[in-house]
Amino acid sequence: MKRLIGAVTIAMSIAISTSPAQAKWMDGNELLAICDSSDSADKIQCMGYIQGVLDASDSSLGSKEIPPVDTPDNVTAGQLKDIVIAYLKANPEKRHTQASDLVFTALVRAFGQK
Numbered sequence: 001m002k003r004l005i006g007a008v009t010i011a012m013s014i015a016i017s018t019s020p021a022q023a024k025w026m027d028g029n030e031l032l033a034i035c036d037s038s039d040s041a042d043k044i045q046c047m048g049y050i051q052g053v054l055d056a057s058d059s060s061l062g063s064k065e066i067p068p069v070d071t072p073d074n075v076t077a078g079q080l081k082d083i084v085i086a087y088l089k090a091n092p093e094k095r096h097t098q099a100s101d102l103v104f105t106a107l108v109r110a111f112g113q114k
Helices: 002-017 028-035 040-058 077-090 099-111
Strands: none
Touching: 028 040, 028 077, 028 099, 040 077, 040 099, 077 099
């Protein structure tokens, strides 16, 4: 019996380790769930995700294709989160799409672009 359990365990670990990695982007439904959660870890993840999108937009500074978001100097992470949540709730038909695109759109609508 121990040999059978050991063999099954080894077979499963080989199958898992040889499976291709599947990278999947977060969609708006998933982002809304963590941003609207009462769990503090989810809220931190939400604000970190939004800040990451904002930072990525700033990294394109000087790009004519995608100008960065023109956020005020004194905007808070909480305000950014509120803007994104409001946009996601107001646009349920778009929430199946990539969350980073939705965050960018929400922030551009709120603040414009540089």
